[in-house]
Amino acid sequence: MEGLKVSDADLAVYVQPSKNTKVPQAVLRELSSLLFKFNEAFGGVVLAYDVQIQDKVAKILPGLHPYFSVRLKAKLLLFAPKPKMLLEGKVVRLTETSIHVIVLGFSSAVITDEDIREELKYKMKHSKELYASRSHKHHVIKVGTMIRFLVKSFDEEILHISGSLVPPNTGSICWLAKNMEDVSLRDRFYAGLFI
Template sequence: MEALREAKARLTVYVHPSNAADVRRAVARQLSALLFSYEDRFDGVLLAHEVKILSEKDLKDEKAVKGEKSVKDEKAVEDEKAVKDKKAVEGEKVKFRAKILNGLVPYFGVPVEATLLLFSPQPDMLLEGKVEMLGKESIHAIVLGVFSVAIMSEDIREKFKFKRKGDGGKFVSRSDKQHVIKRGSMIRFYVKRVDTEMNCHITGSLIPPHTGCMWWLSIHDPEYASEINSGRRMSRDIEMKVEQNEQEHRALNNEDSVVKSARPHKSRKRSVDER
């Protein structure tokens, strides 16, 4: 899919000292909290991530490659002594480089190298989605099971005629009755606008060429047929990864809600009676 892209990023993830025993899990949890929401810093929505925590050795090797001299002042030596968090990673003992921040809550920053899968739809792109609801005035679809799309009547080709039959009706092409768009159909559409404030809500169009029901296009549109054959395996892998991260994101939210509900609440009535 055209809107999907992979990006490499160097990030500093701030972790609470209470999670110092399992830094890797704490870092993954922090990044997972950003899943499926638009982030300006990434210029898109984070769908999946793979993280490597950078050790002192990684950072020193990088400096050596760049030709920089490694200089240790007294403060750096003190920081290194204060933050010796050793952990076995792939059979090796690695020192995580982290600095304690001054303030009321002493979070420490962990440098990481992340591979990010981002969804960044832009106007003039061609995307695919599944029709969830439709009527005479509009078609509403969903992309990657997460992002909503609205295609209004003025953006639907005139050759499509709406017939109110079956499960909620359907759009049937006047030129080819086999070209049908109904609830559950996979469609290919043109992106007109993207509203990032509504978590990448997309306004689409079915007027440009190479748009419509994907099943029909795969048979009657040679350009599209060759395109999907070359990218089918990759899209399946991406869908599986997105679905897996969506499940983890739901589990994270459920875990947080359980923790909140488990907190004790004082009864106002009881406190009055005790007085």
């Protein structure tokens, strides 16, 4: 899946003097406050971190409320979706006009009817809502289906994605995997005929 990247960062964490006996815990608490929020400095949503404290000696910063400055190096896992990237998520709700998806368990995405290709039609089958393909009977999208979709936009403030199922390489991941295998096998067969 696109939109995930690992970034190296040199950081300075400011710790209250009252935490001077528990600096590692205070540093981890500060870093944990960055999780699942968009951070402009890093250019994405921080999902995880791996940290190494650089100096064993912390610097005391002067002021009314002096803090310790602790330098560290961190590897950050960032979620930074951009338009035209392909993302994957789990369908959590379907309506006649939209498909609602959760990406990585925390970011919501919506695909509206103008961004769902013509071939996929909304249906009610056995009192369950689904989108089914007119041209491929096994291509079905229902609640619980993992889908691949194209990013149209990403609202960094509320971590909301607007997506599209118009491109042919989008839809149910299971169907795409089987369909791509069939296509590649067919291509290999035809290539073998001409060698």
